[in-house]
Amino acid sequence: MKIHLIYRRIPNRILERDDDVVADLGEVVIAKSRFEGMLVPLKVNGVEVIRNGYTMLYFAFIGENYDVLKVYDENGEFKGLYVDVLAYTKREGNTIEMLDLFLDIFVFPDGRAFLLDEDELEMALNYGVIDRDTFDFAYSVAREILERLKRGEFPPEVVWKY
Known part of the structure; x- marks a missing residue:
């Protein structure tokens, strides 16, 4: 079974793809995909954590303001969790739609967590791509996730x- 993902990024970037469903739990859809089309690998705290060819098991939480990607390298080694801060996650049949709010969190297997892409969020605000409420909302979601991580x-x- 496949799930159609529509991943929107402000102002007008849209990624669409069909991914293999691992489990459909109704309010949570778990699917498998591959990282492709990255211009450069993602490094966090000096460590390469994502690059083209790595696989992800992603968890779309319907009605929530985040998703979670479990990242694995080519050898199947778990690299960590990548969390997108989202405005929404909606589902209609076999289609899931998400709207990205720039901020991301990477969590290493040892539990260290890093907030990413604050510069992108700041630029979006400064250039009028988002408003102050959206900016504040993205940070509030990220802070809540980081606090929940600390509490386990x-x-x-x-x-x-x-």
């Missing part, structure tokens, strides 16, 4: 079951 309440349990 994030990610949701389902992430460790797959």
